[in-house]
Amino acid sequence: MAGWSVRDMPGQGGRVAVVTGANSGLGYVTSRELARRGARVVLACRSEARGTQAVRRLREDVPGAEVEFGRLDLGDLASVREFAGSLPCERLDLLVNNAGVMAMPYGVTADGFETQFGVNHLGHFALTALLLPALLEAAKGPAGARVVTVSSMAHLLAAIDPDDLNSERRYRRWVAYGRSKTANLLFTHELARRVEAAGADVVAAAAHPGYAATNLQTAGPLAEGRRGAERLMALGNRVLAQSAEAGALPTLYAATAPGVRPDSFTGPSLAMWRGAPAPSWRAPWTRDDRAGRRLWAASEQLTGVSYDVLTR
Numbered sequence: 001m002a003g004w005s006v007r008d009m010p011g012q013g014g015r016v017a018v019v020t021g022a023n024s025g026l027g028y029v030t031s032r033e034l035a036r037r038g039a040r041v042v043l044a045c046r047s048e049a050r051g052t053q054a055v056r057r058l059r060e061d062v063p064g065a066e067v068e069f070g071r072l073d074l075g076d077l078a079s080v081r082e083f084a085g086s087l088p089c090e091r092l093d094l095l096v097n098n099a100g101v102m103a104m105p106y107g108v109t110a111d112g113f114e115t116q117f118g119v120n121h122l123g124h125f126a127l128t129a130l131l132l133p134a135l136l137e138a139a140k141g142p143a144g145a146r147v148v149t150v151s152s153m154a155h156l157l158a159a160i161d162p163d164d165l166n167s168e169r170r171y172r173r174w175v176a177y178g179r180s181k182t183a184n185l186l187f188t189h190e191l192a193r194r195v196e197a198a199g200a201d202v203v204a205a206a207a208h209p210g211y212a213a214t215n216l217q218t219a220g221p222l223a224e225g226r227r228g229a230e231r232l233m234a235l236g237n238r239v240l241a242q243s244a245e246a247g248a249l250p251t252l253y254a255a256t257a258p259g260v261r262p263d264s265f266t267g268p269s270l271a272m273w274r275g276a277p278a279p280s281w282r283a284p285w286t287r288d289d290r291a292g293r294r295l296w297a298a299s300e301q302l303t304g305v306s307y308d309v310l311t312r
Helices: 025-036 048-061 077-085 115-139 153-157 173-198 216-224 227-239 249-256 289-303
Strands: 016-020 040-045 067-071 094-097 145-150 202-207 265-270 274-279
Touching (some): 016 025, 016 115, 025 048, 025 249, 040 048, 048 067, 077 115, 094 249, 115 202, 145 173, 145 249, 173 202, 249 274
Parallel strands (some): 016 040, 040 067, 202 265
């Protein structure tokens, strides 16, 4: 893994990938590099205008790239179901759960869930379940299938509160964000356990970008009109952060490198902040079997999706 870069990516010809939040930042870089290696990539984005613009840009960056736009609003379970039902392929080799929101003012999704928990975790939980038959179809092939979920070192801010998943008792934006990123890791942990028990060749892994310069940091302050906070975040992006190109490397490693282990967590090598991909430390509560099972059961109940296909 030492010094791993996009030059080390194996070819992706014949593989089909879905990347959420692919119109900018880490998602765009991830999609571009997968397409550059020959994958057919569906850019799953909430905004049709930004998504189609990203497709045009990617085709300019990678002439001949096989890419397409799919509308997906992770904050609306009806949209998640529509996207999964309209996926233009029966086999899916790679799902990258990348999209997310960070430290937003309190709000709820179309289905009434706290926004960060609803988008960052529940939307991806439902999407993965609905795409699982296509992933299992790809898992029959020699290369297997993968689900890579992008978490954050901000998971260290908070463990899951199983009695207040939607932050209804008290909302603190950074705690809620940390809980949603812990949920990403618990989801990966439990999914890895379940696919192994089912004997399916699907690797469930997680990654994080360290501190990467994207619009994620400024979206919250911008939504509230907090100009000072927006300028401070923008300054941090310029001075402290690594580029989106570098921030996407852990995701690309987890998605394509040979020998990636189930339930692994890949991030930057230098203090988990920046640098080449490396195994990343994670809080013990993100490998708590009981917490993982409880979150899974609650997520199935809240979203109405089922992973029964793994027990057939």
